[in-house]
């Protein structure tokens with residue numbers, strides 16, 4: 001008899017059909033051709049004009065659709081991010097999803113007191129270290145905009161601090177062409193030279209133009225720098241529906257994609273074939289509080305739509321968000337919003353997914369929330385893997401054995417269970433399934449408390465393979481310079 | 482005082498056409514211009530603001546009411562003598578140097594305008610010298626500064642310092658806001674007031690100028 005060999009269907013969420021995708025894409029192109037955009041970087045303006053754009057009123061540009069299509073076809077379909085030891089840990093392509101933290105939180109929930117307080121450099125270190133120790137968190141962002149370093153040095157300092165505390169890939173922020181050059185210098189140092197860095201890039205820059213349709217000089221400066229140096233970059237504008245963009249999601253997506261395409265065109269003109277991670281941030285401006293929400297279903301929905309557009313049209317890996325919340329503390333709302341976005345991002349096959357462990361719409365970070373998210377990602381991954389159907393998993397022999405095994409016989413005692421339970425079941429570590437009495441005996445702790453203990457344990461025990469003395473010394477020199 | 486029920490209802494609903502017609506009707510029937518402004522428009526907007534604060538209506542509804550009021554104002558404006566244009570006060574506002582976030586600042590401006598203040602908006606990335614120059618030019622009652630980045634917050638004390646140097650610090654009240662800004666920070670840098678959102682910005686501005694209601 002031929003053994004059963006059926007591929008496992010992996011659940012996949014689709015929210016747009018091909019026709020919808022094509023219409024949104026066409027609308028984005030129409031925005032660029034008809035409305036145009038404001039390009040405040042003179043070098044980019046010149047490049048665009050030379051390439052065939054019409055420029056009026058000094059810096060207002062109208063871009064013909066073919067330029068966007070050309071850029072789409074020259075940008076690489078896959079981006080491989082490496083860890084700092086040269087392992088390809090984040091192949092951004094197809095349906096691969098990778099989760100990581102967010103940038104610049106103003107506050108953090110203090111691990112000792114539970115109180116919200118201003119972030120300091122030490123927090124960036126702790127978050128990087130925790131990311132390093134959590135198996136489902138693939139990359140690190142700062143999670144802190146520290147108050148204890150000189151403001152002009154914030155992004156370089158934070159970057160160096162993260163380098164000291166993790167070997168995972170990093171997504172970083174810079175203010176302008178000046179600090180990005182210093183950050184790049186540190187990255188090359190870690191990689192062992194510029195050529196080595198370019199072969200195995202481990203950082204990705206996060207820069208943002210301004211909706212609607214405005215491209216400030218310092219932002220484009222970073223874009224061009226990355227294109228020239230082949231540093232992977234994402235370029236999402238804050239097309240929050242109702243604020244920076246139309247309140248209706250189709251229009252907000254069209255606008256955000258149009259802005260992304262401008263970035264992509266400039267990027268490919270400055271460095272043909274350099275890696276560009278596609279996608280805007282389409283969240284909503286909340287109509288009561290006027291905050292830009294980090295826990296709303298709209299953001300999840302639009303990035304799922306973007307993943308569909310990737311599959312139908314763009315082919316470029318996508319930038320996404322998940323695991324964040326608008327809640328002020330890590331409560332049930334935080335858990336619900338985090339899980340909703342984590343599982344839908346994975347089901348829709350978003351690629352690089354950031355902002356995990358943000359509270360208070362990105363104002364506050366939480367180590368406990370990150371620890372919880374690590375487990376929620378595992379749960380989602382289990383679900384998304386689907387149900388393997390084969391001889392072994394159908395377990396007909398085990399059924400026969402147990403059914404015919406006489407009274408008291410049950411699957412728990414069968415070898416089949418022993419051999420398969422670790423793959424067949426999701427085995428939570430932090431989500432509590434204990435009986436009431438044992439839960440009470442163990443301290444009657446809620447998830448926040450358990451995550452707090454686990455985060456502290458990891459921070460105390462996890463060893464981050466250190467950088468060489470020489471590299472650390474050189475980083476210090478760059479920081480002083 | 483005349484009865485502005487229909488006008489109030491139209492402003493509340495954001496029905497521009499009816500509101501403008503009602504304003505015209507009030508003028509035609511001889512109502513006092515100041516009365517229409519105070520008891521017809523501003524009183525209604527205060528009510529709308531109140532309803533918003535209580536979570537009974539949403540921002541777009543409130544903004545639509547504010548716009549409706551502005552359209553009505555267009556009929557009233559020419560009837561005021563230059564001298565007795567009764568604004569609640571003049572506000573000069575901008576996002577500080579290095580910072581390009583403006584959605585919050587724009588919202589604050591619109592709400593203040595709706596509450597009867599006259600706004601001069603300097604836009605984003607406004608350097609301390611620019612604030613100084615404009616304060617001299619516009620002579621506002623309040624200077625509002627917005628910052629959304631911790632890296633640009635230091636522009637706030639720098640601007641206050643620049644106003645001090647130009648010896649005009651005491652001629653204005655300074656209000657600050659933006660996500661990373663706190664009450665404590667406002668005290669540290671000796672700003673006069675801080676507000677966490679656009680609704681409370683209006684309340685605080687009124688407090689600063691000693692306006693009731």
Ligand code: B12
Pocket residue numbers: 103104105106145173174206207208209210211236237238240243244285289290291292293294361362363579580581582583584585586588589625626627628629630631632656657658659660661675676677678679680682
């Ligand atoms: C939209 C957005 C953007 C847009 C801005 C578009 C625009 N036209 O404004 C874009 C994409 C351009 C952007 C860029 C950047 N951003 Co931004 N952005 C946001 C976001 C998501 C929402 C801000 C917003 O508009 N909120 C809605 C408005 C209505 O609320 P608000 O601004 O808080 O305003 C209210 C109150 O604060 C108050 N208020 C505001 N101003 C004033 C003034 C006065 C006088 C008073 C009384 C009250 C008051 O009333 C307002 C109305 O209720 C926040 C995160 C968040 N959810 O808040 C990050 C955030 C502010 N950005 C951040 C960062 C880091 C950046 C970048 C550096 C990122 C990058 N990759 O380069 C750049 C910097 C660009 C620059 N030089 O300014 C950080 C700041 C962290 C920090 N502590 O410094 C945040 C917190 C996100 C994060 N966690 O990383 N951003």
